[in-house]
Amino acid sequence: LLFAGVSLVLVCSLQERGALGFERHYHVTDPFIRRLGLEAELQGHSGCVNCLEWNEKGDLLASGSDDQHTIVWDPLHHKKLLSMHTGHTANIFSVKFLPHSGDRILITGAADSKVHVHDLTVKETIHMFGDHTNRVKRIATAPMWPNTFWSAAEDGLIRQYDLRENSKRSEVLIDLTEYCGQLVEAKCLTVNPQDNNFLAVGASGPFVRLYDIRMIHNHRKSMKQSPSAGVHTFCDRQKPLPDGAAQYYVAGHLPVKLPDYNNRLRVLVATYVTFSPDGTELLVNMGGEQVYLFDLTYKQRPYTFLLPKKCHNSGEVQNGKTSTNGVSNGIHLHSNGFRLSEGRAHVSPQVELPPYLERIKQQANEAFACQLWTQAIQLYSKAVQKAPNNAMLYGNRAAAYMKRKWDGDHYDALRDCLKAISLNPCHLKAHFRLARCLFELKYVAEALECLDDFKGKFPEQAHSSACDALDRDINAALFSKSDNAEDKKGGGPIRLRAPGRKDSISEDEMVLRERSYDYKFRYCGHCNTTTDIKEANFFGSNAQYIVSGSDDGSFFIWEKETTNLVRVLQGDESIVNCLQPHPSYCFLATSGIDPVVRLWNPRPESETLNGRVVVDMEGASQANQRRMNADPLEVMLLNMGYRITGLTSGGAGGSDDEDSSEGQVQCRPS
Numbered sequence: 001l002l003f004a005g006v007s008l009v010l011v012c013s014l015q016e017r018g019a020l021g022f023e024r025h026y027h028v029t030d031p032f033i034r035r036l037g038l039e040a041e042l043q044g045h046s047g048c049v050n051c052l053e054w055n056e057k058g059d060l061l062a063s064g065s066d067d068q069h070t071i072v073w074d075p076l077h078h079k080k081l082l083s084m085h086t087g088h089t090a091n092i093f094s095v096k097f098l099p100h101s102g103d104r105i106l107i108t109g110a111a112d113s114k115v116h117v118h119d120l121t122v123k124e125t126i127h128m129f130g131d132h133t134n135r136v137k138r139i140a141t142a143p144m145w146p147n148t149f150w151s152a153a154e155d156g157l158i159r160q161y162d163l164r165e166n167s168k169r170s171e172v173l174i175d176l177t178e179y180c181g182q183l184v185e186a187k188c189l190t191v192n193p194q195d196n197n198f199l200a201v202g203a204s205g206p207f208v209r210l211y212d213i214r215m216i217h218n219h220r221k222s223m224k225q226s227p228s229a230g231v232h233t234f235c236d237r238q239k240p241l242p243d244g245a246a247q248y249y250v251a252g253h254l255p256v257k258l259p260d261y262n263n264r265l266r267v268l269v270a271t272y273v274t275f276s277p278d279g280t281e282l283l284v285n286m287g288g289e290q291v292y293l294f295d296l297t298y299k300q301r302p303y304t305f306l307l308p309k310k311c312h313n314s315g316e317v318q319n320g321k322t323s324t325n326g327v328s329n330g331i332h333l334h335s336n337g338f339r340l341s342e343g344r345a346h347v348s349p350q351v352e353l354p355p356y357l358e359r360i361k362q363q364a365n366e367a368f369a370c371q372l373w374t375q376a377i378q379l380y381s382k383a384v385q386k387a388p389n390n391a392m393l394y395g396n397r398a399a400a401y402m403k404r405k406w407d408g409d410h411y412d413a414l415r416d417c418l419k420a421i422s423l424n425p426c427h428l429k430a431h432f433r434l435a436r437c438l439f440e441l442k443y444v445a446e447a448l449e450c451l452d453d454f455k456g457k458f459p460e461q462a463h464s465s466a467c468d469a470l471d472r473d474i475n476a477a478l479f480s481k482s483d484n485a486e487d488k489k490g491g492g493p494i495r496l497r498a499p500g501r502k503d504s505i506s507e508d509e510m511v512l513r514e515r516s517y518d519y520k521f522r523y524c525g526h527c528n529t530t531t532d533i534k535e536a537n538f539f540g541s542n543a544q545y546i547v548s549g550s551d552d553g554s555f556f557i558w559e560k561e562t563t564n565l566v567r568v569l570q571g572d573e574s575i576v577n578c579l580q581p582h583p584s585y586c587f588l589a590t591s592g593i594d595p596v597v598r599l600w601n602p603r604p605e606s607e608t609l610n611g612r613v614v615v616d617m618e619g620a621s622q623a624n625q626r627r628m629n630a631d632p633l634e635v636m637l638l639n640m641g642y643r644i645t646g647l648t649s650g651g652a653g654g655s656d657d658e659d660s661s662e663g664q665v666q667c668r669p670s
Contacts, residue, residue, distance in 0.1 A: 028540030032586045033557060033567055037603040038612050040078045041596045044071050049591035050533055051095045052580040055103045061580075061589055063597050064092030064108055072106075072120060075589065075599055087125045088112050093533060094139040098163075100146045107149055109136030115151050115170075117163065131159060131170050137533065138188045144196035152186035158201060160213075174211060176203055178240050179512075181504025187532055188272050194279030202270025206254035207513060208284050208294070215245040239508065248516040249282065249294045252302030253411035255513075256442060261288060264631075271528060272535040276543040281520075283546065285536035288628070290408055291523040291548050293560070302518040303414065353390060357383050364396065365669050373404035374618055376669075378564040385562050391424035396669035398433050402440075406524055406625050410440040428458055429670065436470055444477045523558045525565045525617070526550035527624035531577055539581045539588070547588070549576030552624055554614055555590055565621065568614035571598055 047066030054061055061075040070092065072082040086092060090111035098105035098117075106118045115136055117127035134154035141149045147163040150173065158174035176184045185204045192198040197214040219242035254268060261268055269287040276283070282294045353361060364379035380397035387393060394416040401413035414437035420430035431454045438447035451470055455462040526548045528534045536548035539557065545566075546558045555576045557567040571579075572592035580589045588600040614620050 028542075028544055028581075028586045032602040033545065035602040035605070036557075036567060036569065036586075036588070036600055037607075038569075039599045039601050039603075041598050042071075042073055042075070042078060042080070043596050044080050044083060045069065045595040045597075047595055048091070048577075048593050049595060049597055050091060050093050050577060052578045052589050052591055052597065053095050053097060054580055054583055054589070055097050056099070056583065057103075058583045058585065058587075060097075060103055061597070062095045062097065062106060063591065064095040064110075065595065066091040067595075068092060068110070070095055070106060070108060070118070073597065075587075078599070082120060082123065084118065084120075084123045086110070086116055086118065087128065088114060088116060090135075093135065093137050094151075096139040096141050096149065098147070098149065099141055099143045107139050107141070109139045109151055109153075111135040113153065113155075115139070115159075115161070127163065129159075129161065129170055132157065134185070137186070138190075140189045140191050140199070142191040142196035143193075145191075150189060150191070150199065152189040152201060152203075154185040154187070156180070156182070156184040156186055156203070158186060158189060158199070173199075173213070173216060174201065175240060176201075179506050179509035180204070183504070185269075187269055190274050192275050192279045193277060194275075198279075200273045200275065200282055202273045202284060204267075204269050206250050206258070206268045206270075206286065206289070207516060208249045208270050208273060208282065209512075210247045210249065210282070210296075211241075212245045215242055218242075219245065241508075246512055248512045249284075250302065250513070250516040250518070251286070251289070251292050251408065251411070251522070252518040253408055253441060254286075254289065264629075266529070266628075269532055271532050272537075274535075274537055276538050277541055278543075281538075281543065283536055283538060285528055285534055285548055287528045287532055287534065289528070291526070291536045291546060291558075292519040293521040293523070293546070294517065295520040298520075299517040300520075302516060303418070351390065353383070353387060357387055361393065361396070364400075368396070368400055368403075368669050371403070372618075373400050374621065376400040377404065378562070381562045381564055389423055391420040391427050391430070392670045394420040394423070395427055395430040395433070398430065398437075399669050402433060402436065407628065408522055408524070410437050412522060413437050414441065428461070431457065432461070432466065432470075439470065439474055439477070444474055444481065448474045448478070521560065521563050523548065523556075523563055523565075525558075525568070525621035525624060526554075526556045527552055527627045529628055531575055534575075534577050535579050537579050537581055540586075547579045547581070549579055549590070549592065550624060551575050551627060552620065553592070554620060555579055565617050568617045568620055569600070570612040570614060571600075 042063075045063065045065040045067055049063050049065050051064040052061060059074070059076065060081070061073045062070060063073065064070050064086070068086055068088045068090070069083055070086050071080055073079065074081050086108050088108065088110035092108050092110045094109040096107045097103055098107060104119060104121050106120055108116050108118065110116075113130065113132045113134055113136060115129040115132070116125050118124065119126050132151065132153040132155050136151050136153045138152045139149055140152075149161050151159050151161070151170075153159070156176040157172050158176070159170040160173040161170045176186055180203075183204070186201060187204070188202040190200050192200070197212055199211045199213050201209045201211065203209070258268065266288050268289060270284050271287040272285040274283050275281065280295070280297050282296055284292045284294070286292060352358075360379055360383045364376045364383070367376040367379060377397055377400045380393055380400060384390070384393045384397065398413040398416035398420065401409040401416065414434060417430045417434040417437060420427045421434070424430075431450075435447050435450040435454055438450055447470075451467065451474065455467065461467060523536075523546050527550050528548075530551045534549045536546060538560075539545040539547045543560055546560050547555060549555050549571070553570055553572045553574055553576060554568050555571045556565060558565050571590045572594050574593035576590055576592040578589075578591045582588070586602055590598045590600065
């Protein structure tokens with residue numbers, strides 16, 4: 001009987017686990033996304049709702065607000081279960097349930113520089129930490145670390161708290177000011193859900209940092225136990241972090257863009273970081289730019305011309321692609337500059353696409369011909385996902401990126417060109433577009449060498465109007481910038497520093513930046529320039545979708561693998577900052593400037609979708625690109641509803657001036 005009872009319990013447990021696994025696997029699907037609509041508005045706050053947090057089961061939702069209150073909701077029944085003043089004296093920016101506390105302990109961080117711990121059963125604040133000296137922006141917790149949590153604040157510190165040891169103090173885990181100077185601000189942090197030893201941190205600037213908490217603690221323990229721990233010579237320097245405890249990630253084009261952004265008072269700052277459910281990907285909402293996804297397993301360096309020459313290692317060059325220690329760089333910089341594979345090109349046969357992909361490609365070509373650049377990019381991306389080894393698709397998508405000219409498009413085009421060349425070293429258009437991309441990205445010397453290589457490989461194109469035009473552009477740029485030509489060539493270390501604050505960046509920081517890894521995917525359409533708490537999240541247990549808030553009051557949903565925008569919904573009258581998906585259902589909680597929490601789920605097919613659907617997704621995306629590149633007066637007018645002209649649908653900058661006639665290097669797709 002005992003054996004039978006145990007077996008029955010085991011079977012029931014397995015059935016429950018299987019049902020939960022099935023539920024979580026299929027809880028977000030394409031039809032559900034297409035039916036996503038507003039279910040309810042939870043009212044109770046009197047100020048902006050700056051943070052949301054589901055408990056592990058998904059039956060409770062906590063919110064924090066400018067009104068210094070936290071509310072715990074029953075979201076499934078749209079009820080307010082508890083409301084309490086947190087004791088903070090300023091806006092609440094972060095709220096977290098403490099794991100293994102039975103949803104009894106809630107942690108809040110606020111603009112008063114304080115971190116408070118609350119017991120919800122008695123509605124009391126049981127611990128108050130005042131160790132930070134600037135606004136606390138995020139709290140992070142981890143199931144493997146019970147009674148432990150972390151905070152990120154604008155004093156540049158990441159602090160660790162252990163409620164078992166000391167209720168009045170915390171310890172500094174990471175001090176970013178030791179690396180980046182006193183002006184650096186930590187904005188966000190998160191712990192890897194599959195390996196709680198890894199902590200990701202977003203801060204001022206384009207770099208995102210990944211730390212090994214266990215290595216840091218072991219290093220400090222060994223330093224304390226070392227017999228010579230208190231003995232230092234004049235030249236001795238104790239490293240705050242051990243080698244290998246930190247890894248940086250950055251969108252490869254952003255370091256060189258920093259001077260331009262700073263001149264236009266456009267701030268780059270990571271406003272939110274989060275891991276995929278399986279812990280293999282890191283998603284970053286980059287304030288002042290786009291949303292980026294970094295692959296933590298299959299890493300790639302930013303293309304080598306973005307790094308200092310001292311980091312270049314000679315690798316085997318094949319088909320215009322260099323491999324260094326197993327990491328793909330795409331191109332190779334010799335001591336004298338840029339080089340592609342040697343020898344004259346010969347036309348390589350192209351593998352034919354299946355009929356259904358050929359139709360998609362033709363649709364993309366037609367969109368390109370109609371100057372519908374985003375539509376063309378999305379169709380090419382859809383085809384690339386199904387045929388990832390087709391050089392023509394990459395080359396065509398590169399052409400569309402170059403025509404659209406949104407922020408980061410030329411770098412994505414460059415990546416596509418390099419991919420096309422690696423698949424087909426004789427891809428004429430990809431070679432030429434690569435030279436144009438280098439020029440547009442301000443790598444003028446490299447662009448000249450790339451163009452010279454192109455002329456050598458394709459002598460029949462050497463005197464085409466497109467080549468002549470690019471040659472003139474390059475020479476004009478070299479002439480006008482002759483004073484700093486050496487700085488531009490090879491992407492010197494100055495590009496990895498914050499302009500005007502060169503002395504504040506430590507040598508350790510420089511080394512970590514030079515070793516950064518590049519992104520895998522980029523998601524465009526939203527705008528993130530007004531608030532520094534704007535989130536982006538994975539949606540679905542398999543991370544099938546990406547969601548992000550926006551300054552235009554909408555939130556955007558992309559397919560993760562194709563990066564295609566599939567849905568835009570109006571989530572706030574002003575700005576959507578927070579988006580937190582339910583852990584088990586196709587259920588999304590959002591908040592922003594409005595003093596309400598909104599709940600979204602798939603609406604019944606019998607129900608007419610409400611007016612919150614943004615039908616013109618392309619128009620919304622273009623408006624956000626204008627918003628990101630506008631000066632403060634233009635942003636104010638946009639917020640007042642005035643239409644700003646001056647930027648075309650293709651974004652800032654002039655045309656590439658490429659000849660599209662037969663027999664020349666063509667701009668149009670293949």
